[in-house]
Amino acid sequence: MAEAAAEIAAPARRRLPEWAVNAAIAAALLAWPLLADAAGEPWWAGLAAKAAILALAGVGLNLALGYGGMVSLGHAAFFGIGGYVAAISADAAFSGAGVLGLPGSDRMLPIWLAAMALSALVALGIGAISLRTEGVYFIMITLAFAQMIYYLAISWPAYGGEDGMPIYLRNGFPGMDTNAPLDFALVCLGALAAALLLSWRLTEARFGRALICARMNPLRLATLGMEPFPVKLAAFVISAAITGLAGALYADLNGYVSPAMLGWHTSGEIIVFVILGGTGRLFGPVAGAVLYVWLETLLGGVTVHWQMGLGLVLLGVVLFGRGGLIGLLCGARRHG
C-alpha cells in the first residue's frame, strides 16, 4: 500500500525515457557478441551468451516477483529442471535409450519445449500449495520446495547424483552451428527477445493489469470480480517456464549440469539480477544480469575475493539505490 502510494506520488523528474534505455540495452547486447566475434575473441562472445541466459532466467522471475509480488526464493528449481531436461534428453539421444518411453533428442527446440513443459508442471504443483500462504511463509515454502528437488537430484545416481552429468555435444539448432560461440550467443539472444516480447505483451494485456493489481491491492481485484489466486498461479507457472528455458540453455552453455543449479544460491542470484536491474521493469533483469556478469568478470580479474566486492555493490544498491539500474536512469516506475 505504502509502496503503491509512493509510486503514484513520485514527482516526474527529468529522466531518460524508458523505451530509449531499453533500446540501447538491446542494441548493446546484440552488438556485444558480434563485435567480440569480429575481434576474434570467442570467449567474450560466450560471455554474452551467459549474460543473455541469466537475463532470461531473470525475465522469468520478474514476472512473478516484479509484477506479481511473489517473492520466490525457489526459482533455482525451475532453472535446474530445465538444465536436467537438456542433459537427460541429450544423453538419451546419444545412447538411444529414451526416457520414460519418450525418445531423447539432441535438438534444442524439442528440448526447450520439454524443459518449459516440465518446469510449468512442477510450478503448477508448487504454486498451488505455496500461493495459499503469503509474505515470509511464501518465501520459505518456495525455498523448501526447491531444496526438496535439490536433494532429489543429489540422490538420483542414474543422473550423476552429486557429480551432475555432462552434455558431450552441444544440442543443435536449425540453421545454426551452436558450437560456434557467436551462433550460440545469437540463439540465446533470440530466446531472450522472445521472452521479453511475451513479458511485454502479457503485462500490457488485461492479464498483466490484473496481476499488478493482485500485487498492489488483491481486495480491489476481488471486488472487481476477478479472483487473485488463478491470476497469480498462471503468472507463477509462466514465470517458471521461462526460467526453465534459461536452465536448458545454461546446461548447453556449460556442457554439464550439476545439483548446484538447483541450490538456493542460484535462487538468490536470480533475485539479484532482477533487483540489480530494477524490479518490475521490462528490461530490469537484462540490465541486472549484464551488470552481474561484468562485475563477476572484472572483479574476478582483479581479485579472487570478488564475491566480497559483489556483496558490497549489492548492499549499496539495496540501501541507497532503490529501483535498480533502470530506476536510476529512468526514475521510479509510475505503476506496475
Next chain:
Amino acid sequence: MSAAFLIEQGLNGLQFGVMLFLMAAGLTLIFGVMGVINLAHGALYMVGAFACALVAPEAGFWAGLGAGIVAAAGLGALIELSVIRPLYARDHLDQVLATFALILIVSEGARMVSGGRPLWLDMPAALAGSVTLPGGVPYPVYRLALIGAGLGVGLLLWLLIRQTRLGIRIRAGQADREMIDALGVDIARLYTVVFALGAGLAGLAGAMVGALQSVEVGMGEPVLILAFVIIVIGGIGSIRGAFVAALLVGLTDTAGRIFLPALLALAWPPAEATAIGSALASMSIYVLMAAVLAVRPRGLFPAHG
C-alpha cells in the same frame, strides 16, 4: 537393530535438534520482534565457529567458546546498526537481498582470514571421553554435554523472556511496537539487543558444533535452511514452537537417515539404498514441513493468535 543402537541414534537426533534450536531461536526472535528475515544468520553461526577455532588453540576451548559468542554477537550488533536498521520499513524482498549480500561479504571475509582451508577444533579434554549407554554402547561425553548445554540455554532463554524486564519488553515489542515506543522504551536499542542476542545464540551453536565437524566457509548454510524450516513449522516468532519443531526436525532427520536406507535395502543393492535413503531423509524434513503447513498454515504455535 538393537535397543542400544536406537538409544544412541535417538541421542544423536536430540543433539542435532538442540543445536538447531539455538539457531532457530535467534532467527525466530529476530523475526518475531523486528519482522526481519535474516539470511545472514548462518554466516553468524560460521563466525562463531571460526572465532572459536582461531582462539581455542591459543587460549583453550572455553575462551574460544566465549570468543565465538562475543564475535557473533558483536558482528550481529554491527550488522543491525549499519544494514538492518534502514530496512525495517522496507518489504521482505529488500531484507532478503541485503542479508544475501551480507552472506557473500562475511563468507569471503572468512575465506580471507582462513585462507580457504578448513580449520579443526579439538574438544575440551574434560569432555573428550565417552560414557557407556545402557546396552553397552560407548557414547561421547561431548555430545551429551551439547544436549545439556542446549537445553540449559533454552531454559535461560525462557526465563529471560518470561521473568525479566528485557523479556517483557521483547514480548511487548512483538505485540505492539508503537505502544511500547510511546511508553518510553528505547525501541532502537531494544532491536540492537535482540539482534545481538540472536546472533550470540547462533555463534554459540557454531562454536560448539565446530568440535564435531570441520570449520569451513559455507558451513552455516545447510543449518540456516533447516532453521528456516523449523521456524516455519513452529510458527514464526514463537520460541516454544521453535523448540518443539527443532527436536521434531532433528529426530526426523536422524530417524530418516537410519531407517530409510535400511528400508530401501530390502529392494535395492546396499550402496544405492544408502545414497537414495540419505537423500530421501533430507527430503523428509521438507515433506514434514509441507504436511504441517497443509494442516496449520501458520505453523504449530502461531505467535500472534
